[in-house]
Amino acid sequence: MSVPAASGADSASDANSAAPGADRVADEIGRSRRPIDPQAVGALLTDPGAWSIAHVERTGSTNSDLAGSTDVPHGRVLITQEQVAGRGRSGRDWFCPPGAGLMFSVLLRIPGIPADRRGWTGAVLGLAIVRAMDRACGVRAGLKWPNDVLIDGLKCAGILGEAVEDAVVIGAGINVSLRADELPREDATSLMLAGGRTDRQSLLAAILDEFGVLLGRWAAVGGDIDASGLRADYRAACVTIGARVRLELPGGDRLVARAADVAVDGSLVVVDAFGARSSYSAADVVHLRPDR
Numbered sequence: 001m002s003v004p005a006a007s008g009a010d011s012a013s014d015a016n017s018a019a020p021g022a023d024r025v026a027d028e029i030g031r032s033r034r035p036i037d038p039q040a041v042g043a044l045l046t047d048p049g050a051w052s053i054a055h056v057e058r059t060g061s062t063n064s065d066l067a068g069s070t071d072v073p074h075g076r077v078l079i080t081q082e083q084v085a086g087r088g089r090s091g092r093d094w095f096c097p098p099g100a101g102l103m104f105s106v107l108l109r110i111p112g113i114p115a116d117r118r119g120w121t122g123a124v125l126g127l128a129i130v131r132a133m134d135r136a137c138g139v140r141a142g143l144k145w146p147n148d149v150l151i152d153g154l155k156c157a158g159i160l161g162e163a164v165e166d167a168v169v170i171g172a173g174i175n176v177s178l179r180a181d182e183l184p185r186e187d188a189t190s191l192m193l194a195g196g197r198t199d200r201q202s203l204l205a206a207i208l209d210e211f212g213v214l215l216g217r218w219a220a221v222g223g224d225i226d227a228s229g230l231r232a233d234y235r236a237a238c239v240t241i242g243a244r245v246r247l248e249l250p251g252g253d254r255l256v257a258r259a260a261d262v263a264v265d266g267s268l269v270v271v272d273a274f275g276a277r278s279s280y281s282a283a284d285v286v287h288l289r290p291d292r
């Protein structure tokens with residue numbers, strides 16, 4: 001059955017009825033992208049004394065800023081509106097329109113966790129972000145090994161950590177209010193596109209609250225990831241476990257297998273088509289559809 005073309009009056013009416021929705025989206029983006037007020041974030045924290053928050057309008061990399069500073073105290077958090085030399089895993093660049101993401105780094109001095117056990121720090125922050133997205137944004141997310149944050153299989157956040165003498169600097173970049181035409185890659189999404197709330201101050205406060213609790217549990221047992229219960233929590237949130245994956249290994253080799261577990265040392269345990277188990281601590285993971 002053919003549908004008659006709309007008259008000019010009907011078209012105008014349709015355009016006018018669509019405008020309020022577009023206006024609401026524009027208003028939401030505008031509010032979300034305002035500069036973050038560290039004092040406002042502090043007022044939302046359960047334990048304001050646990051974190052020292054600073055904001056800069058524009059920088060190269062918040063990780064590099066904290067790593068390059070001397071005598072930075074434990075719990076210093078650096079946020080930026082725009083990061084022009086952000087880094088992802090394997091040296092990849094990270095770009096985000098000003099104010100459209102939540103980009104921050106934290107410096108940790110955690111003597112209660114031995115240096116050889118701190119490799120889990122990024123995964124613990126990832127777990128905190130997943131919980132905070134649920135709490136502050138109303139969005140269910142999961143973790144792709146080792147610490148990418150996915151919503152409905154699409155990447156919404158990345159995490160990068162590095163050891164700096166006796167400290168750890170851990171940073172995250174979260175897509176908050178990016179529109180579809182602003183996404184950096186086809187397999188990415190944002191909290192706004194996923195239907196979540198986009199108040200960056202509430203999200204940051206929730207992340208820091210969750211991260212503080214998880215770090216406290218971890219340090220209380222000397223950095224034992226199993227005794228703290230954090231490996232179990234991570235495995236429950238990790239959507240890689242049980243998935244058919246392609247591992248892209250250093251040197252260019254590839255392996256298709258089933259992800260079976262994440263080991264105590266943080267490596268990904270996989271089972272190949274012949275039932276052989278192996279583990280990998282460094283690899284890019286691609287989740288495959290069942291028919292691939």
